[in-house]
Amino acid sequence: MRAFITCIFLALALGTSSLAATTYRVKSGDTLIGIAERAGVSVPQIRAVNPSLKNSSVVRIGSTLQIPNRQVAAKKYHVKAGENLTTIARKFSLSLSQLLRANPVYRNGKNVWAGAVITIPGRNVAAGLGSSRTSSQAVIRTTGIRVNAAPAARNGWLWPVPGYHYVSSEFGERELDGTNAMHYGVDIVAPHGTPVLAARSGRVIESRADFERGWGWTVVVEHPDGWITRYAHLSQNLVQKGELVTRGQRVGRVGNTGRSTGTHLHYGTYMRWNPKDPMSLYD
Numbered sequence: 058m059r060a061f062i063t064c065i066f067l068a069l070a071l072g073t074s075s076l077a078a079t080t081y082r083v084k085s086g087d088t089l090i091g092i093a094e095r096a097g098v099s100v101p102q103i104r105a106v107n108p109s110l111k112n113s114s115v116v117r118i119g120s121t122l123q124i125p126n127r128q129v130a131a132k133k134y135h136v137k138a139g140e141n142l143t144t145i146a147r148k149f150s151l152s153l154s155q156l157l158r159a160n161p162v163y164r165n166g167k168n169v170w171a172g173a174v175i176t177i178p179g180r181n182v183a184a185g186l187g188s189s190r191t192s193s194q195a196v197i198r199t200t201g202i203r204v205n206a207a208p209a210a211r212n213g214w215l216w217p218v219p220g221y222h223y224v225s226s227e228f229g230e231r232e233l234d235g236t237n238a239m240h241y242g243v244d245i246v247a248p249h250g251t252p253v254l255a256a257r258s259g260r261v262i263e264s265r266a267d268f269e270r271g272w273g274w275t276v277v278v279e280h281p282d283g284w285i286t287r288y289a290h291l292s293q294n295l296v297q298k299g300e301l302v303t304r305g306q307r308v309g310r311v312g313n314t315g316r317s318t319g320t321h322l323h324y325g326t327y328m329r330w331n332p333k334d335p336m337s338l339y340d
């Protein structure tokens with residue numbers, strides 16, 4: 058009976074692995090055991106997703122192998138000075154949403170402090186064997202992320218450009234013109250002219266062309282509980298300073314004005330002018 062259960066478990070585990078694998082081209086000097094060790098998986102796991110290997114341990118130079126992703130267990134992590142949830146998520150190849158799901162206490166924009174203990178959720182890790190396919194996937198990952206951002210998050214925050222969930226630049230430190238700068242918001246890619254909606258109800262405290270600070274045409278809304286939202290690089294502002302807006306009301310249109318290198322919405326969220334990662338407010 059025990060053996061029977063083990064077999065079912067193994068079959069399930071291998072079935073999952075075969076769904077997520079990386080293609081690797083065998084190089085001179087490679088051995089099956091060596092490849093398995095570097096990928097952090099076992100030889101039987103590699104065999105299971107490469108029927109051509111059968112019982113052979115010989116791998117031919119130039120042939121391609123499927124390397125199953127490695128399962129990494131959840132663990133605790135001590136936050137270091139200078140880190141925030143965005144940098145930690147990147148460090149462990151997670152999306153911010155995945156990290157927040159494992160640490161719901163930080164969902165409302167609460168800061169993580171150095172020394173805090175957070176949970177790094179278990180995940181699948183692609184084998185980092187240096188094959189061309191793996192490296193090109195890594196490049197794609199660093200140029201942007203696809204976020205979930207349900208149209209209306211549970212806490213009532215509306216995604217300002219419904220239907221557009223590609224974030225080309227996340228909140229946090231980034232390189233701009235060769236220097237490191239903080240990016241206090243997220244850049245959401247959407248076509249020119251797409252309506253930008255107020256994430257929550259509030260009062261417009263700024264609606265102008267702000268080229269001194271590079272925001273271009275920008276709208277800033279203050280919400281009753283101290284939160285502030287900024288919508289920048291707009292092609293058109295649709296509200297005026299002092300106006301009251303309701304959640305979902307059009308405040309402007311997506312553009313490429315100010316210091317911007319492509320059509321997108323810069324969306325910034327602040328708690329009493331302390332910048333907070335907008336993604337911490339969405340599912």
Ligand SMILES: [Zn+2]
Pocket residue numbers: 226240242243244322323324
């Ligand atoms: Zn931006």
